Amino acid sequence: MDAGVVATEAGWVRRLKVLHGSLRLHPDELRFLGIGHFFGRALEMEAIETVGFNGGAVGVVALVELVAGSLVLALGSAPALELFTLVSWSCAVFALLLYYCRLRRQWTGLRLEMTHDFIERIVGHRTRVVQEAPERWHIGEDEALESYFLASKRMNRIPAILYAFGGRGLVLLSLLALAPAVMNGSTTMSAIATTLGGILVSSEAIRKIVFSIINLADTGIAWQRIGPLLAPDSDSLATAGSFYSTGKQTNGTAQSEKLIELRDVWFRHHGRPEPVLQRCQLSIFRGDRLLLEGPSGSGKSTLVAVLAGLRIPDSGLLLLNGLDRQTLGVNGWRRKIAVAPQFNENHVFSETLAFNLLMGRRWPASARDVLEAEALCRELGLTELLGRMPAGIMQVVGETGWQLSHGERSRLFVARALLQDSEIVVLDESFAALDPNNLRRCLECVVDHSKTLLVVAHP
Secondary structure, three states: OOHHHHHHHHHHHHHHHHHHHHHOOOHHHHHHHHHHHHHHHHHHHHHHHHHHHHHHHHHHHHHHHHHHHHHHHHOOOOHHHHHHHHHHHHHHHHHHHHHHHHHHHHHHHHHHHHHHHHHHHHHOHHHHHHHOOHHHOOOOHHHHHHHHHHHHHHHHHHHHHHHHHHHHHHHHHHHHHHHHHHHOOOOOHHHHHHHHHHHHHHHHHHHHHHHHHHHHHHHHHHHHHHHHHHOOOOOOOOOOHHHHOOOOOOHHHHHHOEEEEEEEEEEOOOOOOOOOEEEEEEEEEOOOEEEEEOOOOOOHHHHHHHHHOOOOOOEEEEEEOOEOHHHHHHHHHHHHEEEEOOHHHOOOOOEEHHHHHOOOOOOOOOHHHHHHHHHHHHHOOOHHHHHHOOOHHHOEEOOOOOOOOHHHHHHHHHHHHHOOOOOEEEEEOOOOOOOHHHHHHHHHHHHHHOOOEEEEEOO
């Protein structure tokens, strides 16, 4: 198979792993980093795929050539002096390369920070126009550019020197070391030719090593930022939640079986002194239909995130079917709990309506899945929406929702949760945008299609 095809396929796999790793990040970390940092990580991925591959291949060849050059020099004139010259010059080149790596790391940090700030300024431009005085819009930009320029100047000087004198310097020093033996006639022409061949091979190897390490430096720095996202999920000790499924239950048995249990659960947001959840106790049995009410800021959404496995309690016990999150694994836990988060934390993606509805199932969806999703949409009162879409449920919708009203998007989120066919459905403020008629219709649909239900709402 062509090397380019292999590299492309490998890049696609790595991108999927980065996406998976990003989705596993803690919500607080996602909020702290912002979109600019994730864009910077995407740029770093390019360095791993292209620069790292080229640099690694060249580096292996260069090391082989350097060893071969050393062996040839050992057979030529003044072998001890020539090998000493080669080792000394190689050490000097490596010392400069290490210094370059340190400068490169500092420069990369400045570059990614500027990228992050630039993107965040674009995203928040409307807010800045309204809330920030014009004379403050560009504060710090000149200082950041100057720091970046100086760091670039210091860093670029090293590769220029190494590319110009890395191999040539070794040739010059080796010829100087060979000169005494040639001048006093203590060596033969064949030995001189052998030494010259070793010098040329070694100098070319040094040149390739410089190229390789400069490229690998970029890869190493990029890996420091991308590596954690490519690490395997340590929590995924169980990969299939169905292993722990108790199967269908009759109503009488379901009501007596405990599905979720919280005992003395504490949770504190990062950087906040007071815990949001304190000694939280909750038991949910199979078949329950529960309503959780509370004022804003009382911790309802935090509790939902804990139940969904999006946040880890600081202390206490959280069990699902009698097993904790570590035992079930992240994937096993999330297969059993379907959550429709609050409106500002839910999204409509630039794909078909069917894709947005069936994200919790295997894609491409089967014809049966599409028919089930369409039927559920009609039960939720979205018949008019499907009718005005030219392609129906296969209509492509935008990130903000193609011609979707606030209430229609809310019902899309509810349908998405129901179609996951989980053991419990948790709806967080999902009905706030609905009028009384649609609210009653949605409640009836949700109750009918949920095995166990928890609805979170304001009183």
